[in-house]
Every structure is written in C-alpha cells, then in structure tokens.
Amino acid sequence: MIQWTILLAEAAEEGGGLFDFDATLPLMAIQFLILVVILNVLFYKPIGKAIDDRAEYIRSTSQGAKDRLAKTKALAQQYEQELIAVRREAQAVIAAAQDEGQKLVAAEIQAAQQQVQQEREAAAQEIENQKTQAFQSLEAEADGLTRQILEKLLGRELV
C-alpha cells in the first residue's frame, strides 16, 4: 500500500493523481443539474404522463365496465323477478281456469244425474200407474168373469 501511496503522491506532483480536485467538480455538478432539467422535459414528464394517462384510462374503463356489469346484473335480476311474477300470474290463471272447468263439469254432471233421476222416477211412476191401471182392469175383468161363472153355475135368479 505504501508503494501505491507513493505512486499516487508522485503522480500528484506532476499535476494529477486520484484525488485531484479542480474545476471539474462544480462544472460536473452544473452539467448534472442541466441533465436533470433536460431529462425532466424529455423523459420524466412525457413518459410519466403516458403512464399516468394509461393508469387513468384503465381505471376509468374498468370503472365503466364495473358500472355496466352492475347495471346488467340489476337488469337481469329485474327481469328474473318479472319473469317470476308473470309465471305466478300464469299459474294463477291456469288454476282459476281449471277450477272453473271442474266446477262446470261438476255442475253439468249433477244436472245430468238429476235429469236421469227425474226421468227414472217419472218412468217408475208411469209403470206404477200402468200397473195399477192394469190391476184395476184385471180386477174388473175378474169380477165380470166371476159373475158370469156364478150366473152359469147358480142361475140367473139367484144372482
């Protein structure tokens, strides 16, 4: 190390050396500051703006997409509910119609049964009437025949 130091010292004597401070320092500082300003205009601002704009664009687009998605979901739900309501209504209508139909059928069946019953009763009545009538005429005939038999057997005077 000593030798190196000597070497450096020797170099410094000739106007040089590793630790040779001179006007390079301030000029380099100024140059660097100018570079900062130039790069600020040429690089940081435009590229930064591009990045921020893109971030903003993505943010707003994704926000819009989210909004639309939410709207779509709300609409779908609304339609679903409307569908459910309509379905319920339709079922009610169907049920009512069925009910009515059944009532109608039942009423008609009852009416038909009543009619049949009535007709049967009427027929039975008529049969009964004819039976009694037939019995009466049979009785009368039997009476006449009996009288004739008696007349024949006993003679006219006794009868």
Place this chain on the structure above:
Amino acid sequence: MEILTGLKGLSFFPLAELEVGKHFYWEIGSIKVHGQVFLASWFVIALLVLISIAATRSIQRVPSGVQNLMEYALEFLRDLAKNQIGEKEYRPWVPFVGTLFLFIFVSNWSGALMPWKVLHLPAGELAAPTNDINTTVALALLTSLAYFYAGFKKRGLGYLTKYIEPTPILLPINILEDFTKPLSLSFRLFGNILADELVVAVLVLLVPLFIPLPVMALGLFTSAIQALIFATLAAAYIGEAIEGHGGEEHHD
C-alpha cells in the same frame, strides 16, 4: 519500490498498460478541468438524451420498443423514490433521484462496456465518468444540497431541530452525519468503480485472454448495484429530511 519498477516494466507490455491518476487537462482561462471525464460524460448524456427522445417521439397508449423500456425504467425509478421518500412526497424528487441512477448506471456500464481504449487521448484515458473523484463528489454534494433543500422546504427552520433529536447530546454526531453522508456516498461509488476498472486492468495486464471475463461480468453487476445504492441512499436521505429525524411518525 520493487513493485513500482515492476509496474513500469510491465507497462512496456504492448497489450495493456495501467494508468492511474493521469488526466487529460483542458485549460479554460485559468481553470483546469479533466477533459476525459467530460468527454465520457457527454457521451453518457447524449446517450440518455437520445434514448429519451427515441422513447417519447411517438407516445402510444400501448407501449412498445424503446417506449416500453423507458416506461419500465421510469416505473422502477418511481418505485425506488416512492419506497424511500414516501407516497405523498416522492413525485417532485423522481427526476433528481432518477437522473442520479440513470447517469451513474449508464456511466458505470459505459466504462465497462465501451472500448474506450480505441480512442487515444494525449494524456490519461477515457473511462467511466464515475471513476473520477470530482464526478462522485459533485453528485454527492448535490445530494446533500438536495436533502437540505427538501428539509428546509418542508419544515422550514424546524428542520434544524433534527440536530438535537432525540437528545441534544447527539448534536455533534448529527452534525458529523452531514459530512459523512456525502463522503461515504462519493467514496463508495468512486472506490468501487475505480477498483473494478483497476482489477480488470491488472488482470488484463497479467492474462489478456478469457481470465478477466468473470471479473468483468462481476464488474457489470457491481456497477449496477452501485448506481442503485447511490440513488437509493440519496432518496433515503431526502426522505429522512422530509419526514423528520426522530421517526415518531413511523408508529402507525
């Protein structure tokens, strides 16, 4: 002295030679500057400006090519500044911290990758601008100014209370810190880059083929890490100056 003579003997070797502390002086009026540093730094600056122009020539919403690369770079730098300075305050400091990183990074890599030796200067040799102490000290002093500016702008004269926090006993140490910060910043960068270039040069001197390659690769890695460290520390100092030294705000 044997090593010296040995080195001098080696320097006659035609493939490579080792030059340390020799500068290509320009004299402007009565002041002297290191010409090779400025030539290399102008190259770096031109590279940065050109790539910025290429990236922003036609900005698309869907980035591609150079724009994509530079957007990646900017997001990286923003993250770096954001992590150290904080979400609220980092935005105005992105250009400074980012340029620190870009300038140091491109300088270091240009020193490692560009065949500067092809260009002959009357004295000295072209190398990374960051292997000159003037450059690193300039950057470190700018960093110091930046964090003083940040502290005073944010907290006014209340910034000075950081010197007696947490207790006035630490006043000398706190004052010392303001000197050690730029010192460590500048010497860390300077030492690493110079050492890296010296190691490569010495190895090339000894074995000109293949053997120096791993060391060169390691040099690229170190160079990138040094740029990152410098920018991160600069951002951390700024963030510290803005936030306050005590760190009471950290209990969240």
